[in-house]
Amino acid sequence: MTSPLFEEVLALGDDALVAAQRMAEWCARAPELEEDVALANIALDLLGQARALLSYAGELEGLGRDEDELAYLRDEHEFRNVQLVELDNGDFAVTMAKLLCFGTHQHLLQTDLAAGGSRLAQIAAKAVKETAYHAGHAARWTVLLGDGTAESHRRMQEAIDHVWPYTHELFEGSDRRGRWLARVEPVLEEAGLNRPEDGWAPTGGRHGVHTEALGRMLAEMQSLRRAHPGATW
Amino acid sequence: MRRAAARTTLEREEVIVEVLPPPGTERLLEEIDAADQGPFAGERPPITDADGPAGFEALIEADSKIEPLDWMPDPYRQSLIRQIAQHAHSEIMGMQPEANWIARAPSLERKTILIAKVQDEAGHGLYLYATAETLGVSRDALLDALHAGRQKYLSFINYPTLTWADVGALAWLTDGAAVVNQVSLCRTSYGPYARALVRVCREESFHHRQGFDLLHTMSHGTPEQRRMVQAAVDRWWYPALAMFGPADSRSVHSARSLAWRIKRAGNDELRQRFVDMCVPQAEALGVTLPDPALRWNPGRGAHDFTPPDYDELMRVVAGHGPCNRQRLAFRRRVHEEGAWVREAAAAYAAKHAAGPDTGPAVGSAAGPDAGSAVDHAVGPVAGPAPAVAPGEDAVRPGGGGPAGDEAGWALWEVFVRARRGVSHVHAGSVHAVDAGMALRNARDLFTRRGEGVSVWAVPSAGIAASSPDEKDALFAPADAKPYRHPSFFEPPEGVDNL
Numbered sequence: 166m167t168s169p170l171f172e173e174v175l176a177l178g179d180d181a182l183v184a185a186q187r188m189a190e191w192c193a194r195a196p197e198l199e200e201d202v203a204l205a206n207i208a209l210d211l212l213g214q215a216r217a218l219l220s221y222a223g224e225l226e227g228l229g230r231d232e233d234e235l236a237y238l239r240d241e242h243e244f245r246n247v248q249l250v251e252l253d254n255g256d257f258a259v260t261m262a263k264l265l266c267f268g269t270h271q272h273l274l275q276t277d278l279a280a281g282g283s284r285l286a287q288i289a290a291k292a293v294k295e296t297a298y299h300a301g302h303a304a305r306w307t308v309l310l311g312d313g314t315a316e317s318h319r320r321m322q323e324a325i326d327h328v329w330p331y332t333h334e335l336f337e338g339s340d341r342r343g344r345w346l347a348r349v350e351p352v353l354e355e356a357g358l359n360r361p362e363d364g365w366a367p368t369g370g371r372h373g374v375h376t377e378a379l380g381r382m383l384a385e386m387q388s389l390r391r392a393h394p395g396a397t398w
Numbered sequence: 399m400r401r402a403a404a405r406t407t408l409e410r411e412e413v414i415v416e417v418l419p420p421p422g423t424e425r426l427l428e429e430i431d432a433a434d435q436g437p438f439a440g441e442r443p444p445i446t447d448a449d450g451p452a453g454f455e456a457l458i459e460a461d462s463k464i465e466p467l468d469w470m471p472d473p474y475r476q477s478l479i480r481q482i483a484q485h486a487h488s489e490i491m492g493m494q495p496e497a498n499w500i501a502r503a504p505s506l507e508r509k510t511i512l513i514a515k516v517q518d519e520a521g522h523g524l525y526l527y528a529t530a531e532t533l534g535v536s537r538d539a540l541l542d543a544l545h546a547g548r549q550k551y552l553s554f555i556n557y558p559t560l561t562w563a564d565v566g567a568l569a570w571l572t573d574g575a576a577v578v579n580q581v582s583l584c585r586t587s588y589g590p591y592a593r594a595l596v597r598v599c600r601e602e603s604f605h606h607r608q609g610f611d612l613l614h615t616m617s618h619g620t621p622e623q624r625r626m627v628q629a630a631v632d633r634w635w636y637p638a639l640a641m642f643g644p645a646d647s648r649s650v651h652s653a654r655s656l657a658w659r660i661k662r663a664g665n666d667e668l669r670q671r672f673v674d675m676c677v678p679q680a681e682a683l684g685v686t687l688p689d690p691a692l693r694w695n696p697g698r699g700a701h702d703f704t705p706p707d708y709d710e711l712m713r714v715v716a717g718h719g720p721c722n723r724q725r726l727a728f729r730r731r732v733h734e735e736g737a738w739v740r741e742a743a744a745a746y747a748a749k750h751a752a753g754p755d756t757g758p759a760v761g762s763a764a765g766p767d768a769g770s771a772v773d774h775a776v777g778p779v780a781g782p783a784p785a786v787a788p789g790e791d792a793v794r795p796g797g798g799g800p801a802g803d804e805a806g807w808a809l810w811e812v813f814v815r816a817r818r819g820v821s822h823v824h825a826g827s828v829h830a831v832d833a834g835m836a837l838r839n840a841r842d843l844f845t846r847r848g849e850g851v852s853v854w855a856v857p858s859a860g861i862a863a864s865s866p867d868e869k870d871a872l873f874a875p876a877d878a879k880p881y882r883h884p885s886f887f888e889p890p891e892g893v894d895n896l
């Protein structure tokens with residue numbers, strides 16, 4: 166028997182964990198050394214959020230599962246993250262498009278959650294400073310790439326078009342999409358990018374239905390831990 | 399977290415690692431601190447062309463630091479560039495064997511630590527390329543030389559990390575060897591290199607310790623984990639010993655570098671020091687170092703050991719190690735795949751040119767603790783521009799030096815105000831296309847351990863430096879005004895705390 170709070174905390178924890186795992190794939194591969202350091206910072210922020218949330222989820226669940234058991238020993242269909250964060254990194258434009266959409270959503274959500282004195286509010290209050298930075302970083306790059314060269318403009322537009330359908334899932338059961346658009350649309354406009362039409366809206370992550378990308382990601386992430394049951398690292 | 403024994407806490411912005419210090423490493427940390435207290439820049443006017451070789455030799459003789467504006471012999475400059483470039487390349491190439499395991503790290507804590515470590519290596523690369531840039535060579539030129547195979551990086555990077563235990567063994571042994579080597583280099587004669595190394599060394603000791611801690615946990619784990627640890631140590635022992643270079647008798651560059659005090663200790667001496675440090679640490683781990691000849695020699699007061707196979711070292715340096723081709727191809731591909739991004743940023747900046755050419759735009763940034771960080775840049779400010787004393791790193795040779803890279807990312811000098819500091823202090827440099835990016839990059843690079851609460855980024859091209867030829871006109875008059883200094887006034891007896 167699990168509580169709605171457990172489900173909520175687990176979902177947010179999975180969002181952060183999967184986003185962190187993807188962001189960390191950039192280590193040693195970023196387009197410029199300074200950016201390698203920046204992306205690693207973002208990955209570390211997200212991983213820190215994931216650990217706080219998953220530890221809390223484990224406590225709420227009351228079955229003695231810690232952050233690592235939740236991260237490493239659940240199967241794909243037990244993950245509750247939105248599909249947006251599990252999508253392959255693609256090129257740098259796709260990664261920045263994902264971060265713009267996800268980071269802006271996280272920042273709005275955490276700002277709302279941070280009001281109040283609950284444990285979740287405390288976690289959100291710490292995270293909100295980090296996600297403000299992530300969203301700002303992605304917004305800056307979206308503008309630089311959108312308004313850079315012809316090639317970067319083409320890539321950035323393709324990236325936004327690619328991730329846009331997956332952004333609808335961020336707002337299921339919430340009224341934040343209006344505020345989210347009010348943040349994202351001006352960035353696209355400054356970048357000289359078209360705001361994609363709303364239409365196809367893939368969904369299912371919150372119920373354990375994922376894209377093919379998550380299975381491959383978890384196969385790699387969990388492989389060592391699962392090969393040595395019970396070992397301490 | 400894991401053990402109750404006495405521990406040291408090493409803080410990273412988001413990563414707090416409590417680890418058992420490997421036996422024998424406290425002294426290294428003390429040496430870094432001692433080097434940090436050593437003679438520093440800004441205490442004397444630069445050596446001019448007129449002072450020439452005699453002025454330079456006198457400074458070396460006095461164990462003073464040579465600074466960017468000083469006259470220096472060209473071979474000294476070239477030796478430094480070669481050594482610093484190889485060091486910088488090793489930092490960024492060394493990210494690959496470790497990044498290989500980030501996705502599979504077996505706990506979220508280990509994953510956190512490993513990302514932080516690989517990130518540090520990128521940071522070390524940045525500090526060191528910036529140091530090379532004070533000698534008048536651009537980062538782009540150095541990267542080209544790396545990609546073309548004209549400049550080398552440390553040979554251990556050309557070995558594979560086959561298991562998770564290799565991540566620990568690589569850090570314990572090769573970061574450990576790097577600490578031993580670089581602690582000695584913290585006293586190098588070139589000021590900017592010495593200062594960069596103090597920073598690098600402090601971070602390397604975190605790397606060394608986390609590697610030891612990782613192995614310690616595994617070596618107290620399952621039989622299979624213990625086998626993995628021993629196999630990894632067997633793989634990494636000789637590549638680590640080879641990091642100190644050929645025996646002094648075979649080394650091409652050693653003698654001259656020692657004479658100029660670029661290097662402070664010979665290869666053999668440092669290698670011996672490393673072996674002596676590792677033996678008790680291996681015992682603490684319960685692993686056997688793979689050398690049957692390794693034993694204590696009471697006559698020498700040191701361990702006898704089998705030196706690395708220098709022919710193998712030369713083969714690997716020549717490009718024939720297990721991973722040379724893979725590592726270099728990866729690095730080239732990253733650089734090529736990033737080209738469109740770098741070009742786009744430069745094109746954007748050119749279109750919206752309120753860029754570095756317009757003068758010393760000083761941005762101000764709050765540290766990572768500040769709330770909304772969407773854009774720190776406040777554009778040109780009316781406040782006092784940071785004063786740059788002669789001889790500091792910020793001053794490029796000839797007042798110019800490399801202004802940026804091929805794609806048009808300009809060089810920015812970074813000044814950080816520490817938590818309890820009163821003024822901004824020069825911390826290094828970054829490449830960026832505009833003030834906003836410069837501030838973000840500076841924040842990420844120089845305040846990731848919470849070192850600062852405020853950051854300035856100033857276009858390097860916008861810094862006016864005093865010329866060495868004017869030193870008498872500018873500075874000598876001040877020497878004649880001792881009354882400006884409080885020490886001129888002898889307090890009357892019995893009056894304290896004046």
Ligand SMILES: [Fe+2]
Pocket residue numbers: 489518519522598602
């Ligand atoms: Fe390093």
Ligand SMILES: [Fe+2]
Pocket residue numbers: 519573576601602605
């Ligand atoms: Fe290191």
